[in-house]
Amino acid sequence: MLYFTYLVKQLQKEAEQVEIPPSVTDVSSLIEWLRRRNPDQAHLFREGSFQVTVNKQFSEPFTRIDADDEVALIPTSPNAPTKANK
DSSP, X not given: OEEOTHHHHHHTXXXXXXXXXXXXXXXXXXXXXXXXXXXXXXXXXXXXSEEEEETTEEOOTTOBOOTTOOEEEEEXXXXXXXXXXX
């Protein structure tokens, strides 16, 4: 997983190697998993606040994700969503 702009600052990392659970099969389920993984940071993964690439190609919610895929989260704004704007 690669992170950009405010996600780097908020998550305190530019990238991480994650082992996704078997239930994560597409972009939509990945985002839901990221929200559940750390509820205190779930607001950072709010729908519409970022775009997702899979293997350097912009994706749709139904885009399949496999274990060795490179996934990047690219915010659509330089400002992080706040918890109050849920």
